[in-house]
Structures are given as C-alpha cells and as structure tokens.
Amino acid sequence: MSEAFIFDAVRSPRGKGRSDGALHEITPLDLSAQVLASVRERNNLPAEAVEDISFGCVSPVGEQGAVITRTAALQAGYAETTSGIQVNRFCGSGLEASNIAAAKVKAGEADLTIGGGIESMSRVPMGSDGGAWPVDPRSAIANYFIPQGISADLIATKYGYSRDDVDAYAMESQKRAARAWAEKRFANSILPIRDVIGEVVLDHDELMRPETDMQSLGALAPAFAMMGQAMPGFDDIAKMRYPDIENINHVHHAGNSSGIVDGSAAVLIGNDVAAKKYDLKPRARIVSMASIGSEPTIMLTGPEFAAQKALTRAGMSASDIDLWELNEAFASVVLRFMDAMKVDHSDINVNGGAIAMGHPLGATGAMILGTVVDELERSGKSTALITLCIGAGMGTATIIERV
Numbered sequence: 001m002s003e004a005f006i007f008d009a010v011r012s013p014r015g016k017g018r019s020d021g022a023l024h025e026i027t028p029l030d031l032s033a034q035v036l037a038s039v040r041e042r043n044n045l046p047a048e049a050v051e052d053i054s055f056g057c058v059s060p061v062g063e064q065g066a067v068i069t070r071t072a073a074l075q076a077g078y079a080e081t082t083s084g085i086q087v088n089r090f091c092g093s094g095l096e097a098s099n100i101a102a103a104k105v106k107a108g109e110a111d112l113t114i115g116g117g118i119e120s121m122s123r124v125p126m127g128s129d130g131g132a133w134p135v136d137p138r139s140a141i142a143n144y145f146i147p148q149g150i151s152a153d154l155i156a157t158k159y160g161y162s163r164d165d166v167d168a169y170a171m172e173s174q175k176r177a178a179r180a181w182a183e184k185r186f187a188n189s190i191l192p193i194r195d196v197i198g199e200v201v202l203d204h205d206e207l208m209r210p211e212t213d214m215q216s217l218g219a220l221a222p223a224f225a226m227m228g229q230a231m232p233g234f235d236d237i238a239k240m241r242y243p244d245i246e247n248i249n250h251v252h253h254a255g256n257s258s259g260i261v262d263g264s265a266a267v268l269i270g271n272d273v274a275a276k277k278y279d280l281k282p283r284a285r286i287v288s289m290a291s292i293g294s295e296p297t298i299m300l301t302g303p304e305f306a307a308q309k310a311l312t313r314a315g316m317s318a319s320d321i322d323l324w325e326l327n328e329a330f331a332s333v334v335l336r337f338m339d340a341m342k343v344d345h346s347d348i349n350v351n352g353g354a355i356a357m358g359h360p361l362g363a364t365g366a367m368i369l370g371t372v373v374d375e376l377e378r379s380g381k382s383t384a385l386i387t388l389c390i391g392a393g394m395g396t397a398t399i400i401e402r403v
Contacts, residue, residue: 004102005275005282005403008268009370010038012193014205014358017121017260020200024262026059026193028064028120031264032072037106038191039114039266040077048079049278050268051110054100056093056117058361059128060086068118088362089291090391091329093117094265095365099289101269112274116266117363126260126361133392144241144297146234148391149252151299152228152330154238155289156251158298159336167217170256170355171347173328177352178210185351185378189370207259207359220237222250239361241297256331261358265366284373287383287399288314294393298319300333302395304340305389310385310397318342321399322381323371327364327388328353337387351375362390369398376402 007065012035015023022191023031034057040050055069069084089096096116110178132139146154156166180186180206190201228235228248235248262315268280290309294302303326311317324343326334338348351371354364365388387397 001270002108004105004269004271004286006269006284006286006373006400007280008039008043008265009189009373010035010042010191011189011265011367011370012191012263013202014207014261014263014360015202016206017262021122021262022206023193024122024193026201028068028118028123029075030071030264031120031193032068032118034114034189034193035074035264035266036072036076036078036114039268041128043268043278043280045278047077048081050078050082050112050114052101052104053082053084053098053114054240055084056087056097056362056365058088058090058093059124059126060088061129062124064118064120064124076239089394089396091184091327091359091361092365092388092390092394092396093362094367095386095388095398096396098267098269098366098369099396102286102289105271108140112270114266114268116264116366118264119278119360119362120262120361122262127187133287144237146238146297147227147259148299150228150234150238150248151297152252152332153224153228153248153250154242154245154298154330155300155336157245157249158242159339161251161332161335164352165335166251166256167214169331169335170217170231171212171214173349173352173355174208174210176350177205177208177356180351181205185374188374191222195239198305207261207358208356212255217255220253220255223253225250238297251287252330252332255354258329258354261360263360263363263367265363265370267369282403284376284400284402287401289398291396294395296393298330299391299393300389301336302393303337303389303397306395306397307341307387310399314399316399321383321385322347323350323372323375323384324348325368325384325386327359327368328355329359329389331355333389371399382393
C-alpha cells in the first residue's frame with residue numbers, strides 16, 4: 001500500500017450559524033469553492049492534478065444537496081476530470097471524508113485527493129434532511145432514542161461530572177481559543193471569506209466569547225431539562241436503557257456545548273508520486289484510521305473505542321500520542337474521553353475547540369485535522385490522534401505523524 005501524506009490544510013473562519021452571522025450571505029457552494037480554490041492556488045496545482053474530492057455534509061439537501069462537492073470543484077476551477085463525493089457520517093463527516101480521501105491514496109486508486117467538508121447551518125438548518133432514526137417508532141423505540149443533549153447529560157450523570165466540572169472545561173476552551181488567535185496559531189490555515197464583490201466578510205472565528213467566566217456560565221439554565229423531564233420524557237427513556245441511573249443531572253447549556261456555525265475546510269492528501277510531480281512537501285503521514293459503532297442511546301462515547309481501534313491497528317498505545325484532538329460536542333464528552341483514555345487535559349484540544357469556536361457539522365473533522373497538523377509543527381511534537389463523537393452511537397479516528 002502507498003503512504004498517504006497531508007500536504008496542506010485550509011479552512012474558513014467559523015461564522016455564527018444564524019441570519020445575522022457574517023457568513024449567512026455566502027452560499028454553501030461559494031463557501032466550499034473558496035476553500036477548494038485556495039488549496040489549488042496555495043500549492044500551484046494544475047486544474048487536473050486532484051483526482052477526487054470527498055466532502056462531509058450532514059444536511060445534504062437544498063443548497064447543500066446534489067453532490068455539492070462536484071459542483072464546488074468545478075466552480076473552484078478544477079478540471080472536469082476531478083470527481084467529487086458527498087459523505088454523511090453525522091458529526092464525523094469531515095474526518096471520515098478525509099479518511100476516504102486517504103484510503104484512496106493508500107489503495108492506489110489516486111495519487112492526489114482532497115478531504116474536507118461544508119456545513120452552512122444558517123442557510124440549511126440542522127435536521128433539514130429528516131431521517132427515520134429519531135421519528136420512526138421502529139427505530140426510535142427499538143434504539144431508545146434520546147436527543148444528543150440528553151445523551152451528554154446522561155454521560156455527566158453516569159460518570160459523575162458536575163455542573164462546575166463541565167463549566168470549568170468550557171471556560172478553559174474559551175481561554176485556549178482566545179490565546180490561539182492572539183498568538184496567530186491558526187494563521188497558516190485560515191482563509192478569509194469574501195462576498196461576490198471580493199470584500200472580506202469574515203477573517204476570524206466569530207462565535208468566541210473570551211470574556212466567559214464561571215459566573216456567566218453559572219447564570220445559564222440547563223438547555224435539555226425541560227425535554228428530558230416532561231411526562232413521559234426523554235429522561236425516562238434514558239433510564240429504561242440505563243436502569244442504574246436514578247435521575248439525570250442536566251448540566252449542559254449553550255455555554256458548555258458546541259456552537260452552531262457555518263464553515264468549510266479542505267485537506268490536501270497524496271502519495272510520494274504526487275509530491276514529486278507537483279513539488280509538494282509532506283507535512284504529516286496518515287498512520288491509522290478507524291470507524292466504529294457504539295451504544296446509540298448514550299451515543300457520544302464512541303471516540304474512546306474509535307481511538308482504541310486506531311491505536312491497535314497502528315501497533316501503538318495511548319502513551320505514544322503527543323497531542324489529542326476531540327471535537328467538543330459537549331463538555332462531558334471530552335471529560336469522559338480524558339478519563340477513559342487517561343489523557344491529561346494539557347495534551348488535548350490545546351487551542352480550544354467547538355465550545356468556543358463552533359461546530360460546522362460536516363466540516364469540523366477536517367478543520368481539527370488541519371489544526372493539529374499546524375500544532376504539531378508549531379510545538380515540534382510528533383504524533384496526534386484526532387477523533388469525534390457521532391450521532392446514533394459511532395466514532396471515527398485518525399492518527400497522524402509529523403514528517
């Protein structure tokens with residue numbers, strides 16, 4: 001099998017995912033195309049160099065439907081020979097798309113690919129694509145469906161994380177993100193997004209609240225208590241699946257959960273043939289990739305098992321990893337992962353995460369993959385593991401090594 005290398009990674013800033021957000025006027029097509037065009041221009045690639053593009057998209061309907069990847073590639077000036085695929089593995093889609101791109105290289109199907117993702121949550125709201133999982137009784141009842149916020153509260157309850165614990169984690173995420181921006185740690189990867197007349201509409205992550213403290217977080221009411229405690233409510237369903245739980249402790253709210261944002265990202269991946277042909281410098285090597293299914297009610301504990309599978313496939317242990325990047329869907333998800341994998345807080349999400357900067361569902365996995373490549377280079381460290389929790393109980397993970 002060929003080695004798969006990461007040559008470059010580009011992302012948009014994250015814009016607030018609502019009608020007054022800075023990226024709301026930018027269509028998903030334009031947002032994707034600007035990122036893709038930047039990858040080609042930054043690396044002086046001929047239009048036909050990239051053979052295939054995989055983009056994650058969690059709500060692939062309306063403006064984000066019809067295999068937006070292919071349409072965006074054409075708009076970005078790629079050749080007609082560049083194919084595109086749209087990938088949906090819920091919140092793990094961007095990393096899964098990057099893993100698919102890497103797998104094509106490893107399998108010898110392509111020499112140069114792009115993985116990435118798009119989610120314009122202000123224009124195509126979360127859940128727009130519908131689906132049987134939460135609404136068809138044959139699925140919802142059989143699988144003890146509860147919304148993700150209740151799942152996050154279930155994790156906090158089952159593993160003993162208090163409101164102070166999750167709020168303290170959220171406050172640290174804000175501090176780290178603010179420091180990362182102040183120290184220009186994202187400068188190599190951020191692409192300012194422009195409108196139709198070429199004016200920059202956003203050049204920074206718009207959602208951040210660096211002034212956040214424990215007092216301001218403590219003033220926020222739990223977001224999922226009402227839907228959980230209705231009679232009958234989702235708390236009752238969770239307790240049917242986990243009868244050892246007497247009562248759900250509702251600790252999550254907007255301040256310690258991932259923010260709704262717009263964003264896109266692209267990661268350039270290829271082999272040594274492409275490196276020589278197009279004068280590309282490998283920055284990191286894809287060591288191992290893994291995807292798993294996990295229990296669908298608690299839902300968000302999958303990263304632990306995906307990480308273990310990726311480590312086993314690589315012949316590595318957790319102690320071999322220098323940096324960890326886990327999407328901050330909810331604070332309790334990261335707290336549980338750190339305990340399960342025995343990861344020190346100083347080694348995970350060192351530049352903040354989705355609690356501070358937001359979670360553009362289909363793009364986040366590719367965004368954090370690029371972030372950790374930059375951080376390995378900045379810090380001089382060698383190895384990193386990137387993972388995300390996923391709806392319906394799944395996880396995906398990737399291990400990389402700095403070249």
